Amino acid sequence: MPPWRINMSLPNIALVATGGTIAGQAASAGEAVKYQPGALDVGVLLAAVPGVDALANLQAEQIFAIDSAHITVAHWLQLAKRVEALLADDTVDGVLVLHGTDTMEETAFFLQSVLSSDKPVVLTGAMRPATALSADGPMNMLHAVSVAANPASRGKGVLVVFGDAILSARGLQKRDAVPAAFDADRYGRLGMVAGADVFYYQQPARARGGLMPTGDVLPAVNLLYAYADMPASLVLAAAEGAKGLVLAGLGNGNLRPDWLAAVSELIARGVKVVRASRVPNGTVVHNRTYEDDALGLLSGDNHTPPQARVLLMLGIAAGLDNKGLQGLFDQR
Numbered sequence: 573m574p575p576w577r578i579n580m581s582l583p584n585i586a587l588v589a590t591g592g593t594i595a596g597q598a599a600s601a602g603e604a605v606k607y608q609p610g611a612l613d614v615g616v617l618l619a620a621v622p623g624v625d626a627l628a629n630l631q632a633e634q635i636f637a638i639d640s641a642h643i644t645v646a647h648w649l650q651l652a653k654r655v656e657a658l659l660a661d662d663t664v665d666g667v668l669v670l671h672g673t674d675t676m677e678e679t680a681f682f683l684q685s686v687l688s689s690d691k692p693v694v695l696t697g698a699m700r701p702a703t704a705l706s707a708d709g710p711m712n713m714l715h716a717v718s719v720a721a722n723p724a725s726r727g728k729g730v731l732v733v734f735g736d737a738i739l740s741a742r743g744l745q746k747r748d749a750v751p752a753a754f755d756a757d758r759y760g761r762l763g764m765v766a767g768a769d770v771f772y773y774q775q776p777a778r779a780r781g782g783l784m785p786t787g788d789v790l791p792a793v794n795l796l797y798a799y800a801d802m803p804a805s806l807v808l809a810a811a812e813g814a815k816g817l818v819l820a821g822l823g824n825g826n827l828r829p830d831w832l833a834a835v836s837e838l839i840a841r842g843v844k845v846v847r848a849s850r851v852p853n854g855t856v857v858h859n860r861t862y863e864d865d866a867l868g869l870l871s872g873d874n875h876t877p878p879q880a881r882v883l884l885m886l887g888i889a890a891g892l893d894n895k896g897l898q899g900l901f902d903q904r
C-alpha cells in the first residue's frame with residue numbers, strides 16, 4: 573500500500589467504491605429515478621463531501637463501478653478478499669465500502685460472515701443519484717467516515733450507515749424506496765450519527781466472521797418465496813443445479829405437505845434445504861412445528877431469506893454437515 577498523506581492525529585480509513593446510486597448520474601438535478609448507477613468516480617464523490625478530511629485520512633480506490641443489482645458471488649469474493657487485505661494492513665484503522673442499496677443487505681452480511689478483524693467495516697450508499705437535488709450520498713458518506721473512524725465501532729461486526737442511523741449487517745433489509753430506505757425496525761439499529769459525533773446504544777449479540785472461503789467460487793444456493801397455493805413443482809425447479817435451497821416459507825417457515833414431500837426428495841438427493849420465513853420479522857423455531865433434524869431439514873432462525881442463502885453458501889463451502897450448518901443459523 574502506498575504511504576498515507578497523514579495527519580497523525582486522525583485515523584486512516586480505506587475507502588473502497590463499488591458503484592451504486594451514490595455514484596449515479598442523471599440528466600438533470602430533478603431526476604432521481606432514471607439515472608446511471610456507478611457512473612461517477614470515487615474522487616468526484618469525495619469532492620462533494622466538504623470537511624470529510626477533518627475526520628480521517630482517506631485513501632480511496634475504485635474496485636468496481638456497478639449497479640449493485642448486477643452484483644455476483646465473484647464480486648463478493650473479490651471485495652471480501654480486498655477488504656480483508658486492507659484490514660490486515662497495520663496502517664489501516666477501518667474500511668468504508670460505497671455500495672448500491674439493492675443488494676447492500678447481502679453484501680454487508682457476506683462481509684460480516686467472512687471477515688474476522690475487529691476493525692470497523694462500514695457500508696453506505698444513497699437513494700438519490702449524486703447529481704440530484706438534496707442528494708443523500710454526501711451526508712451518508714460523511715457519517716459513514718465518522719463511524720468508521722470512531723474507536724467505539726470496533727468489534728461490532730459490519731455496519732451500515734444510512735439516513736443518520738448505524739445499523740448492524742445482521743438482519744438488515746432494504747425496506748423502502750425513499751431516502752430512509754434502511755430505517756431498521758427489525759433487529760439492527762445500534763446507534764445514531766450526527767456529523768462527527770457517534771452514539772451507540774446497542775451491541776450485536778451474535779457470532780460473526782470466520783467463514784472466508786478458500787476457493788474462488790461458492791456452491792450454488794437458490795431461494796424460493798412461498799405463497800398460497802404455490803405448485804410443489806416449483807420447489808423442485810428452484811433447486812435445479814443447486815447444492816442448496818432456501819425456502820422463504822409462510823409464517824414459522826411453514827410448508828404445505830406436498831412442498832414438504834418435494835423438499836424430502838431434494839434432501840434425499842443431497843440438497844441442503846433451509847426453512848426460512850417470508851414474514852419480515854419472522855423467526856423460524858428449529859424442531860418445533862416440524863421434526864427438522866429427523867427430516868434432514870435446516871431452519872434459518874430469523875435470518876432474512878437472502879441472508880440465509882449467503883450463510884448456506886458459505887457453510888456448504890466450508891464442508892459443514894447438517895449439525896454444523898444448523899449451528900451457523902443458531903449462532904449468527
Ligand SMILES: NC(=O)CC[C@H](N)C(=O)O
Pocket residue numbers: 591592593594609638639640641671672673674675697698699700
Ligand atoms: N439506491 C440504489 O443504490 C439502487 C440503485 C442501484 N440499482 C444499485 O443498487 O446499485
